[in-house]
Amino acid sequence: MRGLLFTSSKSSSPSTQSPARTPVSHHHLTFSASIQEEDLLYAEQVIKRWDLDSTKHDCLFTVDRREARQFIKSVKNLQSAMHLFVSENASSEKIIHAQKLMQIAMKRLEKEFYQILSANRDVLDSESVSNRSSRARSSVSDDENAWEEDDRGSTSGTTVSDGDRVTVSEMVMADLKSIADCMIGSGYGKECVKIYKILRKSIVDETMYNLGVEKYSLNQINKMSWEVIEPKIKAWLHALKVALKSLFYGERILCDYVFSSSDKIRESCFSEICKERAVMLFEFPELVARSKKSMDRMFRTLDMYSAIFDQWSDIEMIFAFDATAVVRTQAVTSYAKLGEAVRAMLTDFETVLQKEASKAPVNGGGIHPLTRYVMNYLVFLSDYIESLSEILADWPLDHVTSPLPESYFSAMNSDVSSTVSARIAWLLLVLLCKIDAVAELYKDVAQSYLFLVNNLNYVVSKVSNSNLRLLIGEDWLEKHKQKVKQYAGNYERMGWSKVISSLPANPTVENLSIEEARDCFRRFNLEFNEACQKQSTWVISDHKLRDEIKISLSKKIFPAYQTLYERFREHFRGVHSVVRYAPDDLGNYLSDLFHGAGAPGSSNTSSHSSSSLSRSR
Template identity: 30%
Template sequence: MEADQDPSNLHLHDDTLTQQIDRFISSHDPPDHILESVQCFSLLFDEEVVQYESGTKKWTLHETSSFLVSVERTSKLLHSLSRFQSQDDYAAAINQISGIHQRAMSFMEDEFKSILDDYQTSHDRDQKNLDEAASSPSDDQPQPDDQPVDDNSKDNFLGYSDDMISNLKKLAKGLIGGGHQTECSELYFFVRRNAIEHNLKLLPFEKFSIDEMQKMQWEPIEKEVSAWTKMFKDFTTSLLPSERRLVDAVFSSSSSAISDSLFGNLARIVLFYFLTFAEGVMMTKRAAEKLFKFLDIYEALRDSIPQVEKYLSDDWLLQLRSVASLINNMLGDAIFTIFGELENSIKADTGKTPVPGGAVHPLTRYTMNYLKLACEYRDTLQQVFREHKKIIDRADSATGSDWDPSSEEVTQNVDEDHGSSFQLQLGRVMDLLDANLEAKSKLYKDPSLSLIFLMNNGRYILQKTKGTGEMRSLMGDPWVRKRSSDLRSYHTNYKRETWTKLLQCLSHEGLSVNGKVMKPVLKERFKSFNAMFDEIHRTQSTWVVSDEQLQSELRVSISAIVIPAYRSFMGRFSQVFTPGRQTEKYIKYQPEDIETCIEELFDGNAAQQGKKR
């Protein structure tokens, strides 16, 4: 630079000045008069920093670019000057420009934090993002991977505008290039961590500690599990991917290790928050009614964790998989144990009081409704049972069995040949229920009522199974056919047990001698029929058949054998009696009366019980 050149007449970005500085930066030897150029550059740069610090100059996208160019040039200049720091003149220049550079860095840090903090407040935008994810149909109707995505609507960086992202990106590049990578990263993490933690506090579920959950009743925890499941899916499929896009955009000019580390730490906060709750639920005392919430948590972890894994670097991925796998394995063990307890609950039901009217037993209702709901989780339960079997097999191999832990075909072949482990468990539960009901049927003194009890419960089991596609598939057509055959046998045996003796009263055999009807014998026949039918009607009208179709089938089949026989008997022998009082005394029922009485059978307590389904 010419000696008579006045710095006040130059601009920070004057071509002559910048060229001299840039030549110095790229050279290995100090050119003549470079300290004068450095002095002039320092004064001009200091003036610009003062303008930004005082607010005289506003931070705009255009001004940002020119300022950041100066910052980058200053950083390189300091590096070049450091080669000559042993020389007093250069040391003084280094101290001067280093102080200005530090003030510029401080201003950029403030601006970086200010833009990051301008999140609307960020929790409002994040919450909107979360609400939109919750109401989006994407969970039920996943879009194909190759379907075009509208970047403006989907990738909105948690509400930060394009200009804000551009500024953040340039500031991050300048700060990192100026040796302030640690400060920049810490600022970013601090602001986004606060935004995430604020959102977590706003979630519509109460996060109990593990110690609190150990002392609580199940009902309030159960309600929170439903909220937890929904919010966990929303965070992992919406907000965390948005956080990844944001950090990648802001630090796109820098090493991916920076964004990997920042996102990993932010993701850990979210996942720790949710996984701690899941762990607390899992550590509560195991009970049958908890099975389905445990399954909900298991499915949420199984389905959502892979969504997060896509955005994590290898180091963070290993940590996440380790923790998630531990919790899911413990959940799987709890699920397996709880479902297995169903067998014990059936075995333990040894009550000696028969159900009034031969109705469906509460154990049957509970077990079948439990299995119906469990079969809605068919795929998950099959996975749980399969994984549990692998663990058992590995344990066996450790004790000297011939199982090859590297062979997946072992488990698959077992499943194909003998049904899945869950399917086999389901079959065992059904067999235990059958044995229990068979024992309970023997509590009835009346064999006919015992058969009605077996019919009621067998029908309920069959209808529940056929009405649940997953359970029907698991039990198989042969099982359904066997059940239907058993019900027909109960029906046939019931008719034989109840109505055979009655029909014997209507037999023509033994009523005539030499073609003449023996009136005393005929009178006894009618009296016996009347007495027996009265007793059957009185007793069996209090019995319960709550399944309308079964009730109708029974009544129709009874009518089909009783009414024709009675009509024929009455038509053949009614004229034997003297019309009037004698006829009325012995012929108590007309065929229509018999039919009406049959239609009143099995109505017992059905009205009071509301014909439970």
């Protein structure tokens, strides 16, 4: 060696240098082989100690994690030795012996891999895996070092305190990864992958079944009543959230981690484990969207659309592999079909609303059923502004036969989709036209205005207290609040003008004679009684509006009557046919109005007002 290393380059020639290289290579190979043989002997001791045919121990990784690390290291050394032996003599007895040892080792690791996966389902559940610590999401090399340095004994049945450096789930995952890396590196990846796919797929299948995700055909969905489909949609919404936030996400993390040494393997594993159930999950919305259309299905359809819309980033991230492209495609298809279904149902809603024609007025001038239905429908729609903006983005309001005036949109909120605002505004306008048409059916003009007060106030209230306010704008709201006040004023004028005009404009004038006062009382009695009788079944649904109108009527009637009453009641004492009502009676009668419960005084009026009304009849 000394002579070879220190031979002068000047005295050397190509012909004399060439023989010198052979001894170097030979000595080097001899030295390496001796080291490998020692490693092989040590590996043989460790591997045979855990031969499935001879050992009584069930699980290496459960019994002694130090021994488990030595076993993995021995397998890697065995593999290195085999490479060296092959380079020397591919058919040597050493190769055959090493191959037998490798088969023993792989059978043990195969069993270990199966037992760890089977025994630790509770710590490998998707939620635990998806909530792994930041340490467990570190680089692969860090994970390998952590596993090699971990001296704890068992990964099964161990209680890990909060202060431990590594959680039980991370320990288990590290064990699985070390086995997978070793088997794949040794050329036994197929056996490892097969076990993993079978066990993890069974967990995914079981979880999805428990979440209520089943395979349906379009024919099956069409045969189901809405009462059957709606609970299934609710279950689907819950299942989607669990699947994306926990199940599929957790499986993706676990797969990526355990098979980080091979992109191809981790992709094929995740695809085979989750693809079938994921496609089934996203098929259901498409089937519902393609089934029978009904306006009542609108909001559940929007729920499914919004769920996919809101979680699209998760869908793309989890199923980013080429092998799972079919899942993304199915999600996009369902998303598009749900949007088409919403458009179809919205068109049906508009058509039904425009064709609606009421042939009879509502009793008492109350809120029309159409007003209630349409406004509640629109309020629910306004909760889906973001989804509707997507659905209606390229669906302009060009089918409307009589376009809305430009001024109708001047107050629209620019922060939301103008397409959604325009469509909602159009539907509101159609509804208000229907309300006007029903108002014309009333024979009594005062009751017609009361109907307009009730219905327009209901519309305004619903807009004011919902997301419709964002769509329609403050100007629209203020404009229609003023209309409510205008209609209320018209009602008071048409319904109570004769009562008000029966009283003197200035009852304090000295030249009002007793006979003139008598005539005032008689006319007032007649008109007030008639107004109360006529309006005894009329309704003002909103209690605040009801109180405002009562107060307004009281201010118009009570002061003039009280002055007349106080000045002339002494002249007509005991003559009930002339002075029929005390001032307090008027308030009692007015307080009984607009409840739609019958004649005033029938339930909660004072005894005096009840007897007075009885005499007036």
